Amino acid sequence: MLEIKNIHAQIDEKSILKGINLDIKAGEVHAIMGPNGSGKSTLASVIAGKEEYEIEQGSILFDGKDIGELSVEERAHQGVFLSFQYPVEIPGVTVTNFIKTALNETRKAKGLEDMPASEMLKRIREKSELLEIDRKFLSRSLNEGFSGGEKKRNEIFQMAMLEPKLAILDETDSGLDIDALRIVANGVNKLKTKDNAVLVITHYQRLLDYIVPDFVHVLYDGKIVKSGGKELAFELEEKGYDWIKKEVNQR
Amino acid sequence: MSLKEKLLSSFIAFENQISMESNLMANLRGEAIKVFENEGFPTKKNEDWKYTSLTKVLKEDFSVFANTENTVEYKDVQPYFIHDIDSYKIVFVDGQYASHLSKTTHEAIDICLMSSALNKPKYQAVIENYFNKIAQKNGLNALNTAFCHEGAYIHIKRNKLSDRPIQIIHFSTGKETAMLLQPRNLIVVDENAQVQIIERHQSLSENPTLTNSVTEIFAGKRAVIDYYKVQNDKSEASLIDNTFIEQHKESNVAVHTFSFGGKLTRNNLNFYQKGQRIDSTLKGVTIIGNKQHVDHNTLVHHIQPNCESHQDYKGIFGDSAVGVFNGKVVVEKEAQKTNAFQANNNLLVNDKATINTKPQLEIFADDVKCSHGCTIGQLDENAMFYLRARGIPEREAKALLMYAFANNVLESVKIPQLKNRVNKLIAQKLGVNIGFDL
Numbered sequence: 001m002l003e004i005k006n007i008h009a010q011i012d013e014k015s016i017l018k019g020i021n022l023d024i025k026a027g028e029v030h031a032i033m034g035p036n037g038s039g040k041s042t043l044a045s046v047i048a049g050k051e052e053y054e055i056e057q058g059s060i061l062f063d064g065k066d067i068g069e070l071s072v073e074e075r076a077h078q079g080v081f082l083s084f085q086y087p088v089e090i091p092g093v094t095v096t097n098f099i100k101t102a103l104n105e106t107r108k109a110k111g112l113e114d115m116p117a118s119e120m121l122k123r124i125r126e127k128s129e130l131l132e133i134d135r136k137f138l139s140r141s142l143n144e145g146f147s148g149g150e151k152k153r154n155e156i157f158q159m160a161m162l163e164p165k166l167a168i169l170d171e172t173d174s175g176l177d178i179d180a181l182r183i184v185a186n187g188v189n190k191l192k193t194k195d196n197a198v199l200v201i202t203h204y205q206r207l208l209d210y211i212v213p214d215f216v217h218v219l220y221d222g223k224i225v226k227s228g229g230k231e232l233a234f235e236l237e238e239k240g241y242d243w244i245k246k247e248v249n250q251r
Numbered sequence: 252m253s254l255k256e257k258l259l260s261s262f263i264a265f266e267n268q269i270s271m272e273s274n275l276m277a278n279l280r281g282e283a284i285k286v287f288e289n290e291g292f293p294t295k296k297n298e299d300w301k302y303t304s305l306t307k308v309l310k311e312d313f314s315v316f317a318n319t320e321n322t323v324e325y326k327d328v329q330p331y332f333i334h335d336i337d338s339y340k341i342v343f344v345d346g347q348y349a350s351h352l353s354k355t356t357h358e359a360i361d362i363c364l365m366s367s368a369l370n371k372p373k374y375q376a377v378i379e380n381y382f383n384k385i386a387q388k389n390g391l392n393a394l395n396t397a398f399c400h401e402g403a404y405i406h407i408k409r410n411k412l413s414d415r416p417i418q419i420i421h422f423s424t425g426k427e428t429a430m431l432l433q434p435r436n437l438i439v440v441d442e443n444a445q446v447q448i449i450e451r452h453q454s455l456s457e458n459p460t461l462t463n464s465v466t467e468i469f470a471g472k473r474a475v476i477d478y479y480k481v482q483n484d485k486s487e488a489s490l491i492d493n494t495f496i497e498q499h500k501e502s503n504v505a506v507h508t509f510s511f512g513g514k515l516t517r518n519n520l521n522f523y524q525k526g527q528r529i530d531s532t533l534k535g536v537t538i539i540g541n542k543q544h545v546d547h548n549t550l551v552h553h554i555q556p557n558c559e560s561h562q563d564y565k566g567i568f569g570d571s572a573v574g575v576f577n578g579k580v581v582v583e584k585e586a587q588k589t590n591a592f593q594a595n596n597n598l599l600v601n602d603k604a605t606i607n608t609k610p611q612l613e614i615f616a617d618d619v620k621c622s623h624g625c626t627i628g629q630l631d632e633n634a635m636f637y638l639r640a641r642g643i644p645e646r647e648a649k650a651l652l653m654y655a656f657a658n659n660v661l662e663s664v665k666i667p668q669l670k671n672r673v674n675k676l677i678a679q680k681l682g683v684n685i686g687f688d689l
Contacts, residue, residue, distance in 0.1 A: 048640050051636075073640075073645065075640075076639070076640055076641060081640075084637060084640075087637065088638075092658025093651060101651070102641040102642050103642075105642045106642040
């Protein structure tokens with residue numbers, strides 16, 4: 001589904017990603033771990049198409065097509081979803097109106113009519129129940145005055161509504177208490193099918209207790225320096241990142 | 252002949268036309284024309300007009316008196332009314348009262364015409380007490396006083412509540428090549444009385460119009476007034492709005508100004524607090540493009556202790572548009588425990604757009620809370636990325652963010668149908684259909 005080949009990316013003439021290769025197939029859950037500043041969030045932004053980053057080399061294929069030249073919204077329309085570490089507050093626009101707009105713009109891009117109101121309501125009801133979101137919450141202004149947990153739950157609610165092929169969860173566990181973490185993870189797990197894929201970006205192993213990855217990759221200094229199964233996450237939790245740094249520096 | 256000369260020579264003809272009026276009015280007009288003769292129109296040399304020049308606007312060959320035959324059909328102007336509410340309406344066409352478009356009343360509240368008030372003895376006492384009492388004696392206001400003959404006269408008597416909002420609409424037909432209009436409104440809201448008013452100036456053609464409007468508003472003890480100005484005029488229409496508000500003890504007056512159109516718009520909005528525990532609110536949303544120019548010049552004069560004022564102006568400027576905000580707050584020595592807040596936030600969405608913003612605080616009391624803040628910025632790139640990552644195209648994403656930026660000013664609009672209308676105007680102004688009813 002997603003094939004990243006030798007991606008080099010920079011911002012303000014500073015190289016952040018220095019040759020990343022990553023292959024994610026439908027039905028898989030991948031986790032990218034790494035110390036602060038290793039390039040994790042940059043990788044998420046580059047896949048989603050943030051224009052501030054300049055791709056110097058390499059390619060990103062999504063369903064076999066090169067999406068490197070596509071705009072942010074075009075990638076979203078293709079089925080790429082990024083759950084933000086810091087979702088933005090939009091006063092005056094309710095959660096419901098926002099997600100309706102997002103969903104219908106995506107449909108429009110595919111040449112479809114707006115989703116009928118009854119179907120929309122039904123979907124909103126189902127998905128908000130999945131994320132244990134109550135009705136009042138849906139009529140609040142998007143992310144305005146939301147707690148950390150509410151923001152992240154709302155991100156996963158949006159993901160549930162949009163049904164992307166690839167969901168990138170950027171530090172979704174940061175700022176979550178254990179209950180919110182459980183709800184969010186449960187939501188992600190229920191949305192998982194053999195046809196979609198999840199890329200979890202996290203500093204800590206905690207979230208991976210709930211969203212169990214098939215593959216774990218360690219990102220350090222703009223490169224994937226180690227890949228393995230879920231046991232790699234436990235090893236990192238136990239030993240921290242220093243041994244990885246040492247290993248890399250000895251090469 | 253300059254417009255000033257034309258006006259001065261027209262005055263004699265005008266005086267004959269209105270010979271039925273009281274001596275009081277004749278004297279006021281006589282004094283006023285002298286003030287105008289001395290001061291003329293303001294120029295950029297005047298500190299208050301540093302960023303707004305009338306020179307170009309005044310070059311038009313304006314007709315000073317309209318043809319009284321000009322009329323319009325309701326079906327042609329219906330969109331300019333907030334028509335989904337039951338309201339009183341005072342409507343003028345080229346400065347003349349249009350009874351077929353209006354709905355007035357005299358039951359416990361007077362909602363009628365300035366011309367009646369100026370001519371009929373039963374209004375004499377109110378006119379003597381209130382007319383031309385708080386309008387500043389400068390060239391523009393004096394010009395209006397000299398020539399005014401029509402506008403809204405609203406008197407809400409003690410303990411009365413206007414049972415529905417009042418719409419004051421001034422149309423100009425464009426049947427004259429260029430038209431100068433000088434409406435004059437007087438609004439007196441007695442003790443414990445309440446009213447909501449929506450005011451609009453609308454030209455119906457692309458011919459130039461210049462409106463020099465003066466409105467005096469008196470809020471008695473514990474009176475509550477909500478005043479809304481909807482400014483979305485055609486590209487050749489200019490407006491100088493001079494509004495003066497005197498508030499008494501515990502009264503609450505809010506003025507919202509929505510400036511979305513016109514060639515040049517200047518709002519002179521002045522509040523005078525003449526009692527304790529008064530609340531004054533001044534809010535505005537300005538969204539303009541092309542070469543449009545909107546200037547908000549506000550004054551809040553805190554004279555007595557324990558009063559509040561809240562100012563919040565938001566502006567979005569595209570193309571080569573120019574915005575001006577000059578907000579003056581004066582806190583007199585006696586006005587202890589004043590809370591005065593002022594905010595002016597602006598978005599420039601084009602490199603050629605300009606905003607001049609200037610807070611002016613003059614504080615003579617020592618136990619007060621006064622704050623002011625101006626910002627000028629561009630749309631937040633992270634916010635844009637967020638919206639686009641959800642599949643919302645760039646153009647719609649921009650509109651949503653601009654809407655979000657201006658939105659909180661609408662929260663205090665108390666007429667839901669008006670709020671809805673303004674929301675639609677904002678969406679229209681931002682040039683998008685963002686998929687749901689804003």
